[in-house]
Amino acid sequence: MGPIFQLSMRQLTGKWRLAIIILVAAIPVAVALAFRITGDAGDRSANDIQDAARVFLDGMIVAAVLPIVVMTFATASFGNEVEDGTLGYLVLNPVSRWSIALGKILAPVAIAAPVLIVSGIAVTLIGLDGDARTAAAVGVGLFAGVVGYSVIFAWLGLVTNHPLGFALVYVFLWEGLLSSLLGGIRYLSIRAYTLTLMEGIDDSRLDAFQELTIELPAAIAGVVLVSAAFYWLTVRRLRRMDVP
Amino acid sequence: MASISLRSVSKWYGNVVAVNDVSLEVEPGITGLLGPNGAGKTTVLHMMAGLAGCSEGEIEVLGQPTRDNPDLYRRLGMMSEREAVYHFYSGRKFVELAARLHGLADAASAVDRAIEYVGLSEVQGRSLGTYSRGMRQRMRLAASLVHDPEVLLLDEPLNGTDPRQRIEFHDMMRRLASEGRTILISSHILEEVETVADRHLLMVSGKLAASGDFRAIREKLDEQPYKVRILCEEPRSMASALMRLESVESVSMDDGAVLVLSRNVAALQRAVPLTAREMGLRLLRVEPMDESLESVFSYVVEG
Numbered sequence: 309m310g311p312i313f314q315l316s317m318r319q320l321t322g323k324w325r326l327a328i329i330i331l332v333a334a335i336p337v338a339v340a341l342a343f344r345i346t347g348d349a350g351d352r353s354a355n356d357i358q359d360a361a362r363v364f365l366d367g368m369i370v371a372a373v374l375p376i377v378v379m380t381f382a383t384a385s386f387g388n389e390v391e392d393g394t395l396g397y398l399v400l401n402p403v404s405r406w407s408i409a410l411g412k413i414l415a416p417v418a419i420a421a422p423v424l425i426v427s428g429i430a431v432t433l434i435g436l437d438g439d440a441r442t443a444a445a446v447g448v449g450l451f452a453g454v455v456g457y458s459v460i461f462a463w464l465g466l467v468t469n470h471p472l473g474f475a476l477v478y479v480f481l482w483e484g485l486l487s488s489l490l491g492g493i494r495y496l497s498i499r500a501y502t503l504t505l506m507e508g509i510d511d512s513r514l515d516a517f518q519e520l521t522i523e524l525p526a527a528i529a530g531v532v533l534v535s536a537a538f539y540w541l542t543v544r545r546l547r548r549m550d551v552p
Numbered sequence: 553m554a555s556i557s558l559r560s561v562s563k564w565y566g567n568v569v570a571v572n573d574v575s576l577e578v579e580p581g582i583t584g585l586l587g588p589n590g591a592g593k594t595t596v597l598h599m600m601a602g603l604a605g606c607s608e609g610e611i612e613v614l615g616q617p618t619r620d621n622p623d624l625y626r627r628l629g630m631m632s633e634r635e636a637v638y639h640f641y642s643g644r645k646f647v648e649l650a651a652r653l654h655g656l657a658d659a660a661s662a663v664d665r666a667i668e669y670v671g672l673s674e675v676q677g678r679s680l681g682t683y684s685r686g687m688r689q690r691m692r693l694a695a696s697l698v699h700d701p702e703v704l705l706l707d708e709p710l711n712g713t714d715p716r717q718r719i720e721f722h723d724m725m726r727r728l729a730s731e732g733r734t735i736l737i738s739s740h741i742l743e744e745v746e747t748v749a750d751r752h753l754l755m756v757s758g759k760l761a762a763s764g765d766f767r768a769i770r771e772k773l774d775e776q777p778y779k780v781r782i783l784c785e786e787p788r789s790m791a792s793a794l795m796r797l798e799s800v801e802s803v804s805m806d807d808g809a810v811l812v813l814s815r816n817v818a819a820l821q822r823a824v825p826l827t828a829r830e831m832g833l834r835l836l837r838v839e840p841m842d843e844s845l846e847s848v849f850s851y852v853v854e855g
Contacts, residue, residue, distance in 0.1 A: 311652040318640060393634035396603060397695070401653035402625045547620045550604040552634070 312398060312411030313418075319388060320381050320415055329377050329420075333427040336368040340435030357436055358516035364435045365446065366517055369428050370502050371484060374450060377424055378457040379475040381416035386542075387465030387472075395551050405546040409539060413462045421454045436513060445509035452531045453502035459538040460498070466545045487520070494522050501531040553615075554579050555703050555734035556600055561609030563595050570595045571606075572758040578736055582729045584749030585738040586769075592758040593738040594633055597707045600736070601630040613703055626654065629701035631692050633708045633738075639681035643672060643691040646680055650695040666694040671720065685712030693724075703734045710744045722748040777801060778817045779841035782810040782824065785833045793827050811841070 343360070352360075389395040398408055428446040432438035438446070460478075464471040487497040494500035503517040504527035521527070554577035563571040571592045587593050598604040599611055602618035611617070616624050638646060647666055651659035667676050670690040680688060689712055696704065710718055725748050729735055739745045745752070746766055754762040754769050762769040784790050791803045791810045799819035804811045814820040828835045 311649055315638070315649060319638070393632075393636040394638065396630070396632050396634070397638075397650070398653070399603065399622075400601060400625055400628075400630050401650070402622045402655065403653055404622060405620075548605070550598070 312408055313414055316385055316412055316415030320384060320419055329380060330423060333373055333377060333423045336364055336373060337427055337430045340364050340431045344434050357513055360435045361514055361516040364431045366503060369431060370499055374424055374453050375457055375479040378416060378420045378454055379461045379472060381420050382458040382461030383465040383471035383475055385412045385416050385462045385465055393552055399551055405543045408546060409542040413458055416458045417454055421451055424450050424454060438513060442510045442513045445506045445514055448509055449502045449506035452505050453498055456498040456501060456531050456535055459535045463538045463542045466542060495526060495530060501527040555614055557612045559610045561606045561611060563599060563607050569758055574760045576753055576760055576763060578734060580732055580734045581750045582725055582735045582748055584745035584752045585736055586742060586752055587740065587755035589740050591755040593755055594707055597705050597738055601705055627702045629696040630705040631696040631709055635688060637680045637688055642677050642679055644676040646691060647695045647698055651698045654699040656699060662698050666698040669697060670694045686714060686717045689713060706737045708738055777813045777815055780812045781839050781841050782812060783837040784828060784835045789831060790833055793831055797823050799823055
């Protein structure tokens, strides 16, 4: 797994890709900062903080920046190999398909998680007057979201030639629209798992997501099961596909 | 015992048959897999390497199934036709990746050996993106060789190489084969493998058209009659004139066209326009009725 992880890290960390992604992740921080500077200097009410959580954490980071950043890296993880015709170099080796898939999934996690967690914690501290517990809640929730999305998007890069297009449709239709409207879909939604974990760890400041969350055990089980299921699907695809 | 064995192997993509009921065996030494572009050579090699599954039939390499069998790659090396490489890696780093993925105990020595084998030691530190096409091919070959495989599958390995590099490549293949390896080299250009291969397999339109040494393949081709449809002015006069030609086996009429069967295609190709000119007839169209045979013919003649 080591060489494949290192190769994938090298493939995914092109100067421009990394710069654009850092810029995207910095947008919520900049907005929170601007909001803080231009807003009232006095104490903010619980309602203000809840509104800020909804706007900054859910609206900007969890619903938009998180999936966009992860899809940029994770769809390319296998997608570039398929498109360039280099996947053969990886599969023509005595390496189990589980190891290949793991290396290809862990690389986008290793790149996207620090960027997003830093962005999320900065927004929490600046925009939500958060403390260490709030920051930990946001960090854990975002990490779970990065893992869940990475596995799904890495699989997508292996099964279609247009992974970014499908990823965008999935994020905006399933995670954005349908999971907001239909409660049952939240049990199969990375966005709901992320928000539920945040709220579960710090419900004093992050209880603004009630309409979008599920039970904490269901969210923990959900993120584990969805990740495991798509990991298994990725390995299965690697075993059965005709490598170009 | 054959190193590679295919039994009634077919591969289709939807309604398109890429490989049709191919059975063959490849023994140690150098075997050339020949055929025009689109004949199914790459598909056969990919199935041998386990990169593609077969729709029907069985494939074994060194007595083992090839699909979803990563352990087999300790003994099998492949260089695919696609020339993509990791451009950001140096040549050495690229071969090192292969060595590390194979879990070689002394990876550094294996990398040194493989790069020296292909004669690129001096440029191993340069980025692959700066290599010429021929150099990239050789470094890719080094990566396929780094684990010292018993079976080596090479898909159009001479693409982009110049005549001197081809001679060097042939020498390299002979050295590898002399060590007891099984090497299968595909090419659509006969002369690329004619002199280096001990045996040849000829594929046409997804089928194994002939196998054996080069002379046997030529004889086999001569056995197959070649059918041509000729549209011209006064087809009946043309038909009777063509019947007198030595190269023509039989002539018949088909809906205003002349159908000619021949076993000497080269002579027929020369004779038809000459006959038409002598008779003052205008040839409207001359078309082979059996595209695969036409391909085989032109392939061998042009090769």
